[in-house]
Amino acid sequence: MIDLLGIVDYGVGWAVVAGIYAVFxxxxxxxxxxxxxxxxxxxxxxxxxxxxSALLTTxxxxxxxxxxxxxxxxxxxxxxxxxxxxxxxxxxxxLAAATACGITALAIGFLTIRLKEDYLAITTLxxxxxxxxxxxNEGWLANGSRGLYNIPKYLGGLxxxxxxxxxxxxxxxxxxxxxxxxxSRAINSPWGxxxxxxxxxxxxxxxxxxxxxxxxxxxxxVGACIMGVGGALYAHNIRFVSPITFDPLMAxxxxxxxxxxxxxxxxxxxxxxxxxxxxxxxxxxFLPGFLSDPNIRxxxxxxxxxxxxxxxxxxxxxxxxxxxxxxx
Amino acid sequence: xxxxxxxxxxxxxxxxxxxxxxxKLELVxxxxxxxxxxxxxxxxxxxxxxxxxxxxxxxxxxMTIAAYLVLFIVSVPLSHLGLTAIGxxxxxxxxxxxxxxxxxxSIAALAxxxxxxxxxxxxxxxxxxxxxxxxxxxxxxxxxRGLVQVxxxxxxxxxxxxSKLFFKLPMDVRIxxxxxxxxGVALVVTISLHLLLTKTKIGKAMRATADNVDLARVTGIxxxxxxxxxxxxxxxxAAIAGVxxxxxxxxxxxxxxxxxxxxxxxxxxxxxxxxPYGAFCGAMIVGVSxxxxxxxxxxxxxxxxxxxxxxxxxxxxxxxxxxxxx
Numbered sequence: 001m002i003d004l005l006g007i008v009d010y011g012v013g014w015a016v017v018a019g020i021y022a023v024f025x026x027x028x029x030x031x032x033x034x035x036x037x038x039x040x041x042x043x044x045x046x047x048x049x050x051x052x053s054a055l056l057t058t059x060x061x062x063x064x065x066x067x068x069x070x071x072x073x074x075x076x077x078x079x080x081x082x083x084x085x086x087x088x089x090x091x092x093x094x095l096a097a098a099t100a101c102g103i104t105a106l107a108i109g110f111l112t113i114r115l116k117e118d119y120l121a122i123t124t125l126x127x128x129x130x131x132x133x134x135x136x137n138e139g140w141l142a143n144g145s146r147g148l149y150n151i152p153k154y155l156g157g158l159x160x161x162x163x164x165x166x167x168x169x170x171x172x173x174x175x176x177x178x179x180x181x182x183x184s185r186a187i188n189s190p191w192g193x194x195x196x197x198x199x200x201x202x203x204x205x206x207x208x209x210x211x212x213x214x215x216x217x218x219x220x221x222v223g224a225c226i227m228g229v230g231g232a233l234y235a236h237n238i239r240f241v242s243p244i245t246f247d248p249l250m251a252x253x254x255x256x257x258x259x260x261x262x263x264x265x266x267x268x269x270x271x272x273x274x275x276x277x278x279x280x281x282x283x284x285x286f287l288p289g290f291l292s293d294p295n296i297r298x299x300x301x302x303x304x305x306x307x308x309x310x311x312x313x314x315x316x317x318x319x320x321x322x323x324x325x326x327x328x
Numbered sequence: 329x330x331x332x333x334x335x336x337x338x339x340x341x342x343x344x345x346x347x348x349x350x351x352k353l354e355l356v357x358x359x360x361x362x363x364x365x366x367x368x369x370x371x372x373x374x375x376x377x378x379x380x381x382x383x384x385x386x387x388x389x390x391m392t393i394a395a396y397l398v399l400f401i402v403s404v405p406l407s408h409l410g411l412t413a414i415g416x417x418x419x420x421x422x423x424x425x426x427x428x429x430x431x432x433x434s435i436a437a438l439a440x441x442x443x444x445x446x447x448x449x450x451x452x453x454x455x456x457x458x459x460x461x462x463x464x465x466x467x468x469x470x471x472x473r474g475l476v477q478v479x480x481x482x483x484x485x486x487x488x489x490x491s492k493l494f495f496k497l498p499m500d501v502r503i504x505x506x507x508x509x510x511x512g513v514a515l516v517v518t519i520s521l522h523l524l525l526t527k528t529k530i531g532k533a534m535r536a537t538a539d540n541v542d543l544a545r546v547t548g549i550x551x552x553x554x555x556x557x558x559x560x561x562x563x564x565x566a567a568i569a570g571v572x573x574x575x576x577x578x579x580x581x582x583x584x585x586x587x588x589x590x591x592x593x594x595x596x597x598x599x600x601x602x603x604p605y606g607a608f609c610g611a612m613i614v615g616v617s618x619x620x621x622x623x624x625x626x627x628x629x630x631x632x633x634x635x636x637x638x639x640x641x642x643x644x645x646x647x648x649x650x651x652x653x654x
Contacts, residue, residue, distance in 0.1 A: 038459050040385070040466060115642055117459045118383035122593045123642070126635035129590060137628055248586065253470050295477035302471025306447055309464050 049231020147242025363615025378602020391570030
């Protein structure tokens with residue numbers, strides 16, 4: 001019986017991470033799946049989201065621990081009465097993370113969104129690396145390579161630490177559900193149809209009188225905000241962020257694999273893909289012999305992306321060929 | 329085009345020299361060496377970009393895998409044959425590295441051709457957009473790096489080497505001896521590439537295809553063949569660049585090529601996509617600026633300098649400094 005409980009506990013911890021990745025995949029779906037924006041710098045938005053939330057909520061730096069950074073928002077204690085006993089700071093932190101990512105995306109997008117698609121890819125790659133280097137080198141900003149390690153738990157006092165994952169899973173699924181509904185509604189609205197039109201043929205969309213640049217910019221910002229929420233959820237789950245967290249493998253590539261496998265352009269597919277790929281990822285450590293080598297996963301991620309593109313370009317679920325909710 | 333490029337390069341050199349009172353010449357020299365490594369990668373990348381019309385994101389990982397292939401050839405088959413010499417002449421490495429280099433270049437070129445036949449040609453025939461092709465190359469990049477990490481692990485490795493003292497040149501310039509080798513190889517390869525592009529049939533066909541695929545096809549050029557040759561040259565140049573980078577940095581890391589993508593693309597876009605001469609000059613500009621900037625800023629921010637140049641070019645002159653076409 002104890003074993004069974006252990007397995008369930010493990011499964012819940014696994015599902016929390018898969019759910020957080022599903023948030024990122026939804027964000028990437030807005031970028032790539034619906035609008036065709038080629039963002040290979042997810043790690044940058046991941047980092048900004050996670051660090052914003054972490055810095056706002058972590059306690060101010062302590063001289064005893066030789067912490068160098070200058071700002072720790074300490075929101076949980078600062079909100080005091082306004083926390084209303086339901087840890088309202090968490091909502092503030094998530095919104096702040098989304099806003100920070102949105103502003104970053106606005107700045108990047110303002111400069112580069114009107115350029116050709118593959119330029120955007122190179123730009124996002126550069127931004128992600130720049131952001132990582134800034135967090136690594138500027139110790140005053142977020143404790144440099146040592147990272148932030150006292151990030152508070154949401155509703156941490158409510159349940160026993162051993163069972164905390166159950167609570168956090170509910171939180172993650174709630175956030176994921178809200179985002180799913182929001183994105184799906186947005187995509188089925190006239191706004192979403194314009195995005196798809198841009199993805200299919202920019203010229204035609206332009207000729208129909210749509211401001212292509214503005215729509216692309218909006219999609220870029222919305223997707224980035226979602227990624228910011230994902231970063232914040234991640235920070236309060238692992239409760240530790242450092243520049244190493246945002247290496248391109250775990251923070252960009254795996255999310256691409258998830259979207260491609262699940263079906264780009266389909267929100268259900270994005271979520272399904274996250275759980276499948278994260279399942280393969282976590283499951284592969286139980287494989288025999290050299291297959292359990294973590295490096296195999298990197299190889300697999302690449303092969304998976306290329307394989308899906310060649311043999312099942314739509315992914316598992318594929319895009320629903322439907323114009324809107326009313327017209328079938 | 330060549331005249332214009334070289335003129336600009338001379339202007340740049342004069343500008344740099346006139347600033348030597350402010351800038352340490354040593355940094356400029358180091359920057360030129362770094363620039364020649366970037367140039368080798370960027371010239372291949374720009375040819376691929378021009379002929380295949382997509383950003384080849386796996387270019388950096390081709391560099392990585394070639395560097396590791398040389399490590400393998402030097403430390404397994406060659407050392408079994410008793411070829412373990414290090415410290416050839418003034419250099420840190422031995423002649424086994426020179427034997428291994430052509431093998432690594434051939435394997436990289438062959439791999440690129442096979443990948444094109446297996447993946448990119450299928451996507452091309454399906455009429456996939458350039459972004460989809462770039463996406464596929466991202467998958468290839470991840471898989472290549474995975475292959476490197478599975479085979480050689482993620483730790484820092486080194487070629488067998490003998491530490492050497494720096495050369496002392498006039499005006500307080502110290503350079504590592506290997507830098508001369510790197511600059512020499514880069515020069516020879518660049519001149520060979522120039523001759524190939526201007527004197528041989530395949531080179532001319534390649535430039536014609538980069539200029540206008542449809543026109544090239546009606547004049548009877550086998551564009552599929554041109555594409556395969558572009559892969560051979562692009563991957564071959566990337567392989568040389570990867571090995572030289574590993575020699576220059578005196579270390580091999582699975583992520584070394586991926587990190588190199590930003591300077592590579594900066595050089596390509598700076599020089600105008602599809603223009604190898606432009607890419608060469610772009611590479612020198614990127615290499616020197618990043619190195620010189622370390623006089624004032626933290627050296628770890630070098631990639632940011634390359635990236636900043638990229639952004640400025642994209643905003644001010646997206647066709648690159650030598651680009652004329654749209």
